[in-house]
Amino acid sequence: MYIAVVPVSKLDSFSIDWWDPKNVVKRRGYQRKPDDRRVKSIAKYFEKKTSLMPVAGLVNVRESGKLKYNNKKKELVIPDGVNIWVVDMQHRLKGLVKAREDGLVKDDFLFPVVITEGMDQVREAAQFYIINTKSKKMDVALTRRLLIENDLIKDISDAKPWEIEAVQITIDMNQSSALRENPWHDAIRRPNEEKRNPHVATEKSFVSSLRQLLIAGKYKQPHQVAKRLANFWSAIRENVPEAFDDPRRYMIQKTSGMFAFNFFIAPLFFSKYEDKEFAKRLAGLKRLKADFWKRSNKRGARRFGTGIGGYSNLAQFVQKHLG
DNA sequence: TCGACATAAACTTCAGGGTT
DNA sequence: AACCCTGAAGTTTATGTCGA
Numbered sequence: 001m002y003i004a005v006v007p008v009s010k011l012d013s014f015s016i017d018w019w020d021p022k023n024v025v026k027r028r029g030y031q032r033k034p035d036d037r038r039v040k041s042i043a044k045y046f047e048k049k050t051s052l053m054p055v056a057g058l059v060n061v062r063e064s065g066k067l068k069y070n071n072k073k074k075e076l077v078i079p080d081g082v083n084i085w086v087v088d089m090q091h092r093l094k095g096l097v098k099a100r101e102d103g104l105v106k107d108d109f110l111f112p113v114v115i116t117e118g119m120d121q122v123r124e125a126a127q128f129y130i131i132n133t134k135s136k137k138m139d140v141a142l143t144r145r146l147l148i149e150n151d152l153i154k155d156i157s158d159a160k161p162w163e164i165e166a167v168q169i170t171i172d173m174n175q176s177s178a179l180r181e182n183p184w185h186d187a188i189r190r191p192n193e194e195k196r197n198p199h200v201a202t203e204k205s206f207v208s209s210l211r212q213l214l215i216a217g218k219y220k221q222p223h224q225v226a227k228r229l230a231n232f233w234s235a236i237r238e239n240v241p242e243a244f245d246d247p248r249r250y251m252i253q254k255t256s257g258m259f260a261f262n263f264f265i266a267p268l269f270f271s272k273y274e275d276k277e278f279a280k281r282l283a284g285l286k287r288l289k290a291d292f293w294k295r296s297n298k299r300g301a302r303r304f305g306t307g308i309g310g311y312s313n314l315a316q317f318v319q320k321h322l323g
Numbered sequence: 324t325c326g327a328c329a330t331a332a333a334c335t336t337c338a339g340g341g342t343t
Numbered sequence: 344a345a346c347c348c349t350g351a352a353g354t355t356t357a358t359g360t361c362g363a
Contacts, residue, residue, distance in 0.1 A: 204356080306354065306355075309327070
């Protein structure tokens with residue numbers, strides 16, 4: 001097994017063992033046809049001059065004994081006519097080749113590869129299978145947060161604009177000393193943070209519960225929104241204080257309540273009412289009583305189930321009671 | 324192509340029973 | 344009683360599907 005860097009200009013000649021459904025007679029490949037959109041987006045990634053592609057691809061030379069290492073030149077020589085099969089990196093490879101065609105990277109741009117020798121097609125396919133089933137998406141919430149805090153968010157290609165604000169609002173709710181009286185203060189577990197007793201929600205879910213509120217792009221100042229949201233939740237607590245005393249036993253600070261209020265009710269309240277009206281407008285919660293929110297009460301908030309549909313129904317039910 | 328919703332998978336909490 | 348184990352039930356997150 002070798003590890004090497006290959007200049008883009010040489011990548012063209014690598015072979016990919018495609019699956020061709022029309023040609024069942026010929027020996028069948030195991031790779032899907034590349035997804036053009038992915039190829040394009042990888043090529044586009046190189047529009048930024050600082051872009052790197054540091055994760056090695058995997059290729060295999062099926063014949064044994066063809067590879068020669070030239071110690072003097074420090075080069076691995078693969079003779080003409082020997083196929084280099086791409087096992088895992090076809091999209092990155094195609095993307096990089098396209099980037100070169102588009103003039104985004106120079107010919108000597110280096111791409112790291114791991115080269116194995118002597119695996120036959122089936123073992124190669126098995127390797128492909130392992131790579132693509134065993135790997136799991138990692139949770140990148142921590143990284144995202146670090147970048148947002150340092151204003152590097154523009155570097156993240158897939159971050160939605162509202163998420164940036166949502167994270168800032170969540171941080172305020174959780175940590176700002178000015179908002180320390182709101183029910184979520186110190187109750188949100190930050191990414192990678194050790195779980196502590198006061199934690200009743202994660203940053204991840206709190207952030208996504210703010211989507212509806214922020215998606216229209218109406219509210220531009222995260223600190224302002226955080227302040228209103230803190231007032232909103234304090235007003236909720238004024239009306240059903242028991243449900244907040246022991247948050248683990250009630251649904252109001254669990255995903256159900258969090259989504260019902262943040263996702264569905266807050267957007268309405270924010271556009272219709274002033275902060276100081278919140279408590280009055282939420283007075284209907286008194287009628288529902290804390291018991292409605294008890295986890296152990298199957299007839300209460302629980303009956304609406306989970307998932308965004310359930311939370312929506314719960315929110316509608318609550319709103320009816322608000323009158 | 325996107326959001327809404329459903330479902331699956333992953334993870335957490337709880338309850339009951341046995342053991343020390 | 345305190346502890347531990349285990350399976351079940353409940354909660355949250357990830358993924359898939361469908362229709363607008």
